[in-house]
Amino acid sequence: MTDEVWERFVAECESPAGSAPREPSARARMVTERLRRADGEAARRQRTRRWGRKRQPEPWQPEGWRTGPAWQEMEGGRRARGGRPGRAGMALGAGVTALALLYALDPALVRSWLPGGAGGTGPDAPLPAETAAPTTGPEEEILPDHPTVERPFAGSPAKRWARGADAIEVPEATAVGGVPAAEIRAALERTKRFLVASNLDRDVLYGAEPAEALALLDPLMGKSVDRIRKSLDKPTEKDDPTWLFTRFDRNEVRLAGETVKVRGRMEVTENDQGVPRIRADYTFVYPLVRAAGGEEVARAVVRRVLDVDVLHGPRWKHTEGTLWMYGHNADIANDTCDEHDGFIHPQFVADRHAGPATGPERDPYDRSRPVEEWTGKGECLTASRT
Numbered sequence: 001m002t003d004e005v006w007e008r009f010v011a012e013c014e015s016p017a018g019s020a021p022r023e024p025s026a027r028a029r030m031v032t033e034r035l036r037r038a039d040g041e042a043a044r045r046q047r048t049r050r051w052g053r054k055r056q057p058e059p060w061q062p063e064g065w066r067t068g069p070a071w072q073e074m075e076g077g078r079r080a081r082g083g084r085p086g087r088a089g090m091a092l093g094a095g096v097t098a099l100a101l102l103y104a105l106d107p108a109l110v111r112s113w114l115p116g117g118a119g120g121t122g123p124d125a126p127l128p129a130e131t132a133a134p135t136t137g138p139e140e141e142i143l144p145d146h147p148t149v150e151r152p153f154a155g156s157p158a159k160r161w162a163r164g165a166d167a168i169e170v171p172e173a174t175a176v177g178g179v180p181a182a183e184i185r186a187a188l189e190r191t192k193r194f195l196v197a198s199n200l201d202r203d204v205l206y207g208a209e210p211a212e213a214l215a216l217l218d219p220l221m222g223k224s225v226d227r228i229r230k231s232l233d234k235p236t237e238k239d240d241p242t243w244l245f246t247r248f249d250r251n252e253v254r255l256a257g258e259t260v261k262v263r264g265r266m267e268v269t270e271n272d273q274g275v276p277r278i279r280a281d282y283t284f285v286y287p288l289v290r291a292a293g294g295e296e297v298a299r300a301v302v303r304r305v306l307d308v309d310v311l312h313g314p315r316w317k318h319t320e321g322t323l324w325m326y327g328h329n330a331d332i333a334n335d336t337c338d339e340h341d342g343f344i345h346p347q348f349v350a351d352r353h354a355g356p357a358t359g360p361e362r363d364p365y366d367r368s369r370p371v372e373e374w375t376g377k378g379e380c381l382t383a384s385r386t
Helices: 003-014 026-047 068-076 087-105 107-112 181-199 211-216 223-233 349-354
Strands: 253-255 261-270 276-290 298-309 324-333
Antiparallel strands (some): 253 276, 298 324
């Protein structure tokens, strides 16, 4: 035995008994052998895979064992004190930030996602589609909010209405007066196209000729079509195109944003001669600002009623694929009464003080009363709100 080996032997003998190496117990040897066999079995199973990328076998571990920081990554992990957030924490923070930003831009939309929102009874919940004439007009706010460019429908019942062409819903078609349901459906679709082309088309709103709407009218209507075209070319008090088309002077105003709110319904009845008649009754709300600039928003509220006869068969002389317009009516709120140049002229605050309306007051959002009750009296009515 060398001196070096002897000195190490003496040092180990003089050290405490707990530090001397000990032989593993029988239980420890058994557990070690079981783990070795499990690792070998996992390696054999891995070699039998026919597809996929080859992976290193993961050592088998009894249920409940943890292998260090890897468990913190499961389900996003937990945030250690003073450390960085896990993936779920970062995703949650980003989601909360995005929701807060969306609420700042459109609080009504976010509130509609909450209980009492969409499909509920909250104050800003979108209204369901109108299927029949309402029994009363919408209630007025005690302290109405003022519209802004960012919130052009604030303080208006229209903030709960649907937007644009999607608000004009075509009802389910059935056979009426001997006319098949397919033809009724086609006529309803054409009526919607006419309403969109004459009241929502952006070029038409800024004064362009409503060419698409005019093309839908049956040329066999004769003088009626000629009079409509004449009103566009040479508008007068008697022949005013705004009773059928929504048009603004683009040098005077522009839309505040891209949205027009719409509410109404289409119904099919049968006239005295047994001809199916479509009545389309819709109210359009246009938020506008001055073309020269400014933050004030003025809303024009236009209610239109269009009656279309669905002619069918050789009994009636008509052109297939067009609209036979029996009649139309309109009620325009927040418009000057003394200009007849073919445009709607919405009044801002200063304009209303300069030339106030003198007729009876009425609510342009009240769709419970027929439009004929307000029109045809030759009066410049006062709108209770816009």
